[in-house]
Amino acid sequence: MENQFKLTNSKEIIAYLAQQYPNCFTVEGEAKPLKIGIFQDIISRLDNSEVLSKTKLRAALRAYTMSWRYLHSIKEGYSRVDLDGNPHEIINQEQMEHAQQQLKESKEKAKMRFKERAKESRKITTxxxxxxxxxxxxxxxxxxxxxxxxxxxxxxxxxxxxxxxxxxxxxxxx
Structure with missing residues (x-):
């Protein structure tokens, strides 16, 4: 049981997935749109592996698919890929618009956090x-x-x- 859930943070989990499934996941460069239901595919391939928990995997996939580089990859007409990099369903306009909206909201939140930090920094300097x-x-x-x-x-x-x-x-x- 010494191996139980070795991977605990999202970055480690995504690096592991990129190593295991290089035609699907990447840690740098342009991300590929993932097949809907990829979580279940990973679970069935890992088959009760003690490397990571389902909860941590779900959180890592959420972080990955909400990253700006991933959201940029969601473009109408592009194919989503499975774990082996094979094309699956085509991204439609609604999915692309949803990704663009998520990206816009994420960037706005980041901008607000940056402004707050700058404001706090000015407060400290006075x-x-x-x-x-x-x-x-x-x-x-x-x-x-x-x-x-x-x-x-x-x-x-x-x-x-x-x-x-x-x-x-x-x-x-x-």
Missing amino acids: LKIGDFVKVIVGNKPIKVQIINIEKEHIKVKVGVGMELTVKPEHIINK
Whole structure:
């Protein structure tokens, strides 16, 4: 039982699938549209393998098929491929439009996350060690003094001497 579920993260699982089924999965370059039902095909080929769990496989396939490079591969008229790289059903316009919508939404979310990080980064650069600020701890803001500023966290000292590490978004004012 020492081998039970060796592969646990999505990147490792996709690398394993690319090694096992190189005509279907890739870790770099252009992705190929996968046959609908590929999960079941993989499960039947692995036949109770202890390399990965069904849950982790499902999550890895979800991550793979939601990646930007995969969504770019979904084009009307292109064939989906099975595990051996053989062509299967043709992608229709509705499937292509769905993939394009998913891609658009994913890019918008990434843009929003980037803006939030930039905003937090600007907030950190305006703070200085020794400044007194208020932070939200629980559901109440408390007055603290900044004692250290790190890349993504700020160390603060509460009046009684206790030190806390907080995220920039928990700081509410100077």
